[in-house]
Amino acid sequence: MAGLYFEEFEVGQRFEHALTRTATESDNMLFCGMTMNPQPLHIDRHFAEQSQFGQPLVNSLFTLALMIGISVHDTTLGTTVANLGMTDTRFPNPVFQGDTISVVSEVASARRSRSKPDVGIIEFIHRAYNQHGDEVATCTRQAMMRCRGESAA
DSSP: OOSOOGGGOOTTOEEEOSOOEEOOHHHHHHHHHHTTOOOHHHHOHHHHHTSTTSSOBOOHHHHHHHHHHHHHHHHTTTTEEEEEEEEEEEOSSOOBTTOEEEEEEEEEEEEEOSSOTTEEEEEEEEEEEOTTSOEEEEEEEEEEEEOTTOOOO
16 A cells, blocks of 8 residues: 555655646546536636636646645555545646646644544645646645554544
């Protein structure tokens, strides 16, 4: 299993994830279709060309999902019980079709669960960057993690 158990995380631990992903027009159109988001800034090239951005924006929720997804292999693959929430989500710069996203994650806090002794809570700060090094997304995520030798809750 690639994911880490609760005891293997340390506050301040940093992960520069090797996986990267280029966001494509197809990704954007499929995601908008699956989530029933008809925002023309995402799906109408002519409309988007008239906007301040001059081109379609990649749906920010796709960017959020991609950012967290890229982090999974190094952190929580097979060892997470559940995501508890995401806070402080921001998109400081847009993502455009053709941008390649890389992600850095940091462990902000770690504590044993008060109600479930076989799990712990890890708080991650995830940051996504485009190919130019511009930060395009950030969020704080709380994940319930298995403890070593314990079964999933």
